[in-house]
Amino acid sequence: MVYEAVDTVQKEPVVLRRYETTDLSQAEIRRLGKEIRFLERFPGAGRHHIVEYRGSFETAEHIYIVTENCTQGDLLRELTLSKDHSLSEEFVRDKVALGVVKALAFLHKHRIAHTDIKPENLFLTKSNQVKLGDLNLATDLMEGPAVHREGVVDYMAPEMIVIPGSGAGTRPEAANRIRSYNEKADIWQVGILVYELLTGSPPFEAEDVNLTASLILWGEVESYPLYMSANAIDFVRQCLTKDPGARPDAVVLLRHPWLQKRQQAYSGLGNALTRTMTMRTAKVAAAKSPGESEASEKASTSAGDAAAAGDAAPEGRVRGIMRQLGLLRTMPDTQTRALFDQAGTHLSEAKLAKIFSVNKGANGSP
Numbered sequence: 001m002v003y004e005a006v007d008t009v010q011k012e013p014v015v016l017r018r019y020e021t022t023d024l025s026q027a028e029i030r031r032l033g034k035e036i037r038f039l040e041r042f043p044g045a046g047r048h049h050i051v052e053y054r055g056s057f058e059t060a061e062h063i064y065i066v067t068e069n070c071t072q073g074d075l076l077r078e079l080t081l082s083k084d085h086s087l088s089e090e091f092v093r094d095k096v097a098l099g100v101v102k103a104l105a106f107l108h109k110h111r112i113a114h115t116d117i118k119p120e121n122l123f124l125t126k127s128n129q130v131k132l133g134d135l136n137l138a139t140d141l142m143e144g145p146a147v148h149r150e151g152v153v154d155y156m157a158p159e160m161i162v163i164p165g166s167g168a169g170t171r172p173e174a175a176n177r178i179r180s181y182n183e184k185a186d187i188w189q190v191g192i193l194v195y196e197l198l199t200g201s202p203p204f205e206a207e208d209v210n211l212t213a214s215l216i217l218w219g220e221v222e223s224y225p226l227y228m229s230a231n232a233i234d235f236v237r238q239c240l241t242k243d244p245g246a247r248p249d250a251v252v253l254l255r256h257p258w259l260q261k262r263q264q265a266y267s268g269l270g271n272a273l274t275r276t277m278t279m280r281t282a283k284v285a286a287a288k289s290p291g292e293s294e295a296s297e298k299a300s301t302s303a304g305d306a307a308a309a310g311d312a313a314p315e316g317r318v319r320g321i322m323r324q325l326g327l328l329r330t331m332p333d334t335q336t337r338a339l340f341d342q343a344g345t346h347l348s349e350a351k352l353a354k355i356f357s358v359n360k361g362a363n364g365s366p
Contacts (some may be wrong), residue, residue: 031137096122
């Protein structure tokens with residue numbers, strides 16, 4: 001169940017994802033725990049186009065994950081409401097593809113494969129920024145290669161389709177050759193995503209799932225709509241390279257001409273702003289006395305050191321979240337760091353009601 005809520009301390013909209021513990025299998029509970037561990041590893045991931053994590057906790061009957069509220073819903077909703085169930089190339093390039101590839105570059109740098117890129121897992125903020133959410137099926141490749149075959153078949157990479165035991169469309173020799181996959185499967189899914197957003201349907205979609213699997217393994221996208229630019233077509237083709245070893249990674253994709261066009265526009269604006277701010281700073285510094293400039297520099301250095309110390313102190317972040325939730329008053333100080341992984345920590349429903357003002361239903365937000 002998904003709820004819209006308001007953080008009554010920070011006065012910010014958030015989303016509560018509530019899970020009934022009695023309805024979850026052991027595998028689902030482990031998967032939830034894995035997702036929470038991933039999210040806890042990356043505080044401030046919002047700046048990398050990933051849905052911002054606010055915290056997690058449990059009551060006697062429920063587990064909650066708290067994230068920022070991407071108030072415009074998900075991309076599937078945008079597709080459904082749009083004319084011809086497709087989106088403009090400018091929007092797909094500037095808002096979706098660029099943001100998703102940046103998010104993947106960040107995750108892949110930390111050896112995490114998302115493995116479930118699709119419109120339902122991409123969310124729009126109030127400012128129309130697209131953020132990647134739902135790490136439920138993500139895999140930490142430092143612990144070993146991905147071996148699960150879950151998700152939407154239309155979006156599965158060939159190396160996912162041929163996981164042993166997958167059935168549909170699998171040739172025995174292919175299954176014997178490839179038994180796992182890595183972060184390159186995410187790149188394939190980006191290609192499927194861009195194609196669907198621009199045309200209204202995935203490129204290998206078929207009524208029969210076996211045919212879809214066979215097309216993914218051995219078929220090619222033979223034609224593209226005339227309105228797709230040459231750079232967009234080349235971007236999709238590179239993503240849909242059958243051999244994962246020959247498929248570009250996220251860092252390489254960020255240099256693709258289709259995405260570079262938008263980044264160059266941002267770079268030009270950023271350089272202009274930097275020049276303006278530098279000139280203003282120089283004028284202010286020239287107007288200050290030597291004593292004032294030295295004091296200002298020391299204050300700036302101290303603030304920077306304090307910020308760096310805060311980033312390096314996970315306990316401080318946990319205590320901050322606990323203080324926000326009103327829990328520091330109810331737990332001994334020695335227990336505060338264990339809030340999110342201590343099995344015995346429970347919040348009553350009455351306590352939850354005091355922490356958040358809650359509205360049921362979040363219009364597809366994470």
